[in-house]
Amino acid sequence: MAKQLIIYTGPKCHLCEQAKGLLYPLLAEKGWHLVEIDITSDSALQVQYGLRIPVVVTADGREKGWPFTAAQIARMLD
Structure with a gap:
């Protein structure tokens, strides 16, 4: 089972889209799965x-x- 990283997001959040764009390649490389949770729920x-x-x-x-970088997130995942 893949390890999971949660991302809390919201509707029409352009920063969330930027963050997901940064996270998806990194998580795929490390075998992690991104779980998106909309805080408005x-x-x-x-x-x-x-x-x-x-x-x-x-x-x-x-x-x-x-803001965070791919390197910062990679350190969290190790």
Whole structure:
């Protein structure tokens, strides 16, 4: 089973699209799967992440908000 990285996003979020464009090639190379969660689906997520999106979170709870680089995310995945 592939490891998963969560990305919290929102509708019409151009920064989220940029982040996903950066993440997909990196995750494919490392054998990870990106799970996208729209924060508008949950009021608690809206409060927690609000204007901070996009935010990526690993299974062990490490978070990185935008802006981030492929190198920073690669270090999170190792």
